[in-house]
Amino acid sequence: MIKVDQEKCTTCGICVDICPVSAIEISEGVISIDRGSCTLCGVCVSVCPVNAISIKRKAKTEDTSGYKNVWVFTEVASGTLKPVVFELLGKGRELADKLDQKLCAVIIGSGADKFIDELGAYGAELIYMVDDPIYENYSTDAYTSAISQLITEFKPNIFLYGATHVGRDLAPSVASNLGLGLTADCTDLSIEEEDNLLLQTRPAFGGNVMADIICPNTRPQMATVRPNVMEPLAPDENREYEVIERKISIPSRSVRTKILETISGREEHEVGVEEGDCVISGGRGMGSADKFEVLDELAGLLSGVVGCSRPIVELGWIPKSRQVGQSGKTVSPRLYIACGISGAIQHQVGIRNSDIIIAINKDPKAPIFDIADFGVVGDLHQIIPRLIDRLKKR
Amino acid sequence: MNFIVCVKQVPDTTEVEVDRESGTIIREGVPSILNPFDEFALNEAIRVKEKTGGRITVLSMGPPQAQEALRKCLAIGADEAILLTDQAFAGSDTWATSFTLARAVEKLGKYDLIFCGQQATDGDTAQVGPELARQLNIPQMTYVESIEEIDDGSVICKKETDGGYQRVKSGLPALLAFISTPAFEPKIPSIMEVMGAKSKTLSQWGIDDLGDEDGDYGLDGSPTQVIRVYSPPQRGEGVIIEEPPEVAVDKLIEYLESEGII
Structure with missing residues (x-):
């Protein structure tokens, strides 16, 4: 059902011009809609500057x-x-x-x-x-x-x-x-x-x-x-x-929102975490913000990008645009390395489509090991620097 | 100004676990909470009201026990709460939910802003806010982090985009769907506030209060149908090693080589 509230209508004529099937006309100062040709596309409703047209729909397609x-x-x-x-x-x-x-x-x-x-x-x-x-x-x-x-x-x-x-x-x-x-x-x-x-x-x-x-x-x-x-x-x-x-x-007056300013959240040419073929993420087990430098170095050697789990964003160590998981980005790289991430279900959801998941965590009971293809139980601060050394020598 | 905040009571998904034997969800003992995104939206409404004055009405659709979440909203600082509850609303998908909420908003009369959480943590659809805005034919802004300015005729918000942020202006009335900021700490109401909430109005509206439009509510009014629910496929068993660092790194290198990564 399409209805025109004649009291609100100013007969500005925008709907008449925009109607794709020419079903609307103004005669004797009143808008009328030809219900036979109207397809209920709703364009008139969204362009009307005074909200005078309304459509009541059923969520059902007739044919x-x-x-x-x-x-x-x-x-x-x-x-x-x-x-x-x-x-x-x-x-x-x-x-x-x-x-x-x-x-x-x-x-x-x-x-x-x-x-x-x-x-x-x-x-x-x-x-x-x-x-x-x-x-x-x-x-x-x-x-x-x-x-x-x-x-x-x-x-x-x-x-x-x-x-x-x-x-x-x-x-x-x-x-x-x-x-x-x-x-x-x-x-x-x-x-x-x-x-x-x-x-x-x-x-x-x-x-x-x-x-x-x-x-x-x-x-x-x-x-x-x-x-x-x-x-x-x-x-x-x-x-x-x-x-x-x-x-x-x-x-343009039918577009009711206006962008005042656009602020880019990432550097130019920076590869987003969702675009990386190898993603190396750090979690609370990293210990401090400066420790992420070793992940940057590892990422450099494996052509990867660095991401993180939600607590790291909450701590303000890494911007939200790099968060992996349910409330962040979903990734599907060839290789995902989770460092010091316990692997709550919300994190797992975001990485499940990775080809290979490697987890490094000192807690053998961490849920991340449930979905890891290769898990190392141990101290990442001992393991990652050694891994970097070995990769550099190759 | 009149503010409407739409909220939902959800199971605490961080507490939801899957029975590894049967692969089904363990629902027993899972506490219900106020959807965290909605809680953020409510706090933002309270912050704005402190400046502009006005009234905050919280609106929710759910079973009678969702009253609990609304009581919490009243304790946090909402002025009035309405629970849309009726057997006829059961089984609503996002379309039917937004349809029902829209009828309630129309019944409430004049309003300036509708606050929603970007999504609820049980379904994670993020659809009800935009669907409600379109039902009411008002402008929407989604992924909003904060309201920067507001006056009688307009609002300016900071909203997240895929690549960063935007500052966006809209006329009123409008609907805003809020994400949460990492720094947000939910307010814990004092005993006085909890007691005070008991004297605030919490109404229940059913289908008769909204107008019986045959087949538009609940399962009958829902175009989407869930036909199967199951636990997600598990990944294959992995190899877990516990060795001194040198040995562990040797094995890790071996693994990376065998997978053709290096």
């Missing part, structure tokens, strides 16, 4: 049969595509093949066209592009409107977002706007054999249990996906793709 294809939201940060985009395309490719549907990327931005070759190389067959200066910086309002409009027009079956700060801000906003189910922070996705539904797997209770979730009655089936879990395809520039561009202009 799910017309919904096809697997969509991936393309997140851009600091002028490059986020690595999770390639991971989503890798998983999306598998799902699309299984369903015999197309894999599509959705890119919204200002100057978005410079990324389309890359999206094609990583497996997108169809790229939906919305390019306008209003999308230069991410805003919940503008991006929710644009995506809602694309979904309403093109009816995707599945829509995946990275479980990043942006993805976890945007996906629930879209889900709520369109009355859709959404599963957060998935670590696995597959297609159920019997009914072709998306089976979404995610951890809960701090990683103590796993849950399988389906979304039978709403389309698209939406999920945010944890970064660093899915495998990207090897890029191939010979893959063919097609671009569909849509012009969706959102008036």
